[in-house]
Amino acid sequence: MINRVSIVAAAGLLIVGLTSLSAEAQAQKPPPEPKGVKVTGLVSSLGGFSATVTTPLLLTGATVELEPGGQTGKQQFRVPTYIYVLEGVLVTDYEAGPVGTQGVQYHAAGQSFMDNGGWWHNHMNSSPKPVKYLMIHLGYPGRPDPIQKQAKDD
Helix, strand or coil: CHHHHHHHHHHHHHHHHHHHHHHHHHHCCCCCCCCCCCCCCCEECCEECCCCCCCCCEEEEEEEEECCCCECCCEEECCCEEEEEEECEEEEEECCCCCCCCEEEEEECCCEEEECCCCEEEEECCCCCCEEEEEEEEECCCCCCCCEEECCCC
């Protein structure tokens, strides 16, 4: 008889506990998204754009516009650089780099890619319309300067 009462009491406590957990879970639901807002995550050529950082960062950036037929000339970023194409199709020709980087790449509006720094390349616009892109250099205070290094004329 005592065993049966203990089992019934334990079952009752379990039901009460699960009911309160369910109520807490419902209370912790995130608020609904505001109406009229659309969030699209940034995507790089290697997947989602995210990183973990344990040191202070120095971020610099610019928007760049290449006129039809324009090009940056042979250059090298000295720090990792993130490029997001705003308008048009950006053509980039890399002299070297890992598999999938070396050679000509085409990135249309809404696409992005990461340059790890140290790779010689030339950004070009081979279309009849301007190309605009956002360029963000990811460096750290002190060194190296997050700038573009132009090729020396020989």
